[in-house]
Amino acid sequence: MKNIYKIADKVIEIVSLHDKVHDYCKEYRFDGVPDFTVSTVQADIDYEREKTAKTDIAQRISVRHLAEDYLEELAVYRKIAEQMPKYDTFLFHGSAVAVDGECYLFTAKSGTGKSTHTRLWRALLGSRAVMVNDDKPLIRVNDNGVTVFGTPYNGKHRLGVNIAVPLKAVCILERSADNHIRQITKAEAYTMLLQQSYRPHNSTALAKTLTLIDTMAQHITFWRLGCNMDISAAKLSYETMKG
Amino acid sequence: MKLNKNFLVHKSGKETIVVPTGNAEFSGIVKGNKTLGVILDLLKKDTTEQQIIDTMAEEYEVSREVIEKDVRMTISRLKELGAIDG
Structure with a gap:
């Protein structure tokens, strides 16, 4: 099955073995001439199965048995992410939330509480806080600045919308009993940026x-947040980072 | 020996960073100072541990003993990560 989509301003044709990925990406359907095509073969699905098994083992959980069409979804995004640097765009692992037209991107290792924290932002700010992407946004860096794009791959709670928002800040999140935040240098944030890209x-x-x-890194600010799950954590991070 | 093609050398500020592509088994990042940078530059072409030590001993005002120790340690670590062929 094949269809055309527009993701991060690029027109992409997806040619797949299974139908599920097309349902997954349906909000990004587009009619136009593709900038590039990604097409999957069985070997790509097998690769994703091996890769997720390795991750499961590394995280010390029992290896999940995942459906072929789910694994194909992963394979498609990997292929898109491989092409995107050509268009000044890369995939970043984090939870991106926009307030008043500016995007704040929270990053941390899986299971730390990125999504929990952006949920607190929504509780604090209501409809002013718009989830751009809760898991794997695309970031474009060009003469127009740094832009975060919503994509269909927005995490297990499917939180995100098809929008583009200028990035204001990246915040590295850690769990802590009490809430504290400080601005950090580009150098201090750098390793985490590499690990999460x-x-x-x-x-x-x-x-x-x-x-x-x-x-x-030259265009945005970096922060390190220690936070618990109380709404005061969101109040602290939002009010400090918005400046 | 030579730097494996699945490892990229990137300089950011004073740091030298070795970043593997998605093809490498190793998925971490290696960070180091200028010495690492010099060794990696030399590893871009096919070379030997001895040649690296000789080149660095000629170029830097550091005792050969220290250079030997640094080079052997760095290369052994890079080999463990699969970053060096041959």
Whole structure:
């Protein structure tokens, strides 16, 4: 099955073995001439199965048996992420929320509480807080600045919308009994930025990703937040970062 | 020996960083100072541990003993990560 989508301003044709990925991406359907095509074969699905099994083992959980069409969804996004650096765009692992037209991106290792914290922002700010993407947004870095794009791949709670918002700040989140936040340097944030960015298989695309991260780092502020699950954590992080 | 093609060397400020592509088994990041940067630059072309030590001993005002120790340690670590071929 094939269809055309527009994701992060790029027109992408997805050619798949199973139908599920097209349902998953349906809000991004578009009619136009594709900038590029991604098509999956069985080997791509098998690769995702191996990869998720390795992650499960690393996280010390029993290896999940995942459906072929779910694994294909992952394969499709991987293929898109491989192409995106060509268009000054890369995939970043984090929860992105926009308030008053500016995007705040929370990042941390899986299971730390990124989504929990952005949920507190929604509780605090109501409809002023718009979830851009709760898991894997795309970030474009060009002459227009740093822009975060919603994508269909927005986490298990499917939180996100098809919008583009300028990025204001990246916040590295840690669990803590009490809430505290401080601005950190680009150098202090750098390792985490590399760890949370998708690393392409293609070395040209990886080199481009690294230069995009460096340029992005010049345009935004970085923060380190220690937080608990009380709404006061959101009040502290929002009020401090908005400046 | 030579730096494996799945590892990229990136300089950010004073730090030298080795970043693997998605193809590498190793998925972390190696960070180091200028010494790491110099060793990695030399590893872009096919070379030997001895050649690296000789080149660095000629270029830097540091005792050969210290250079030898640094180079052997760095190369052994990079080999463990699969970042060096041959």
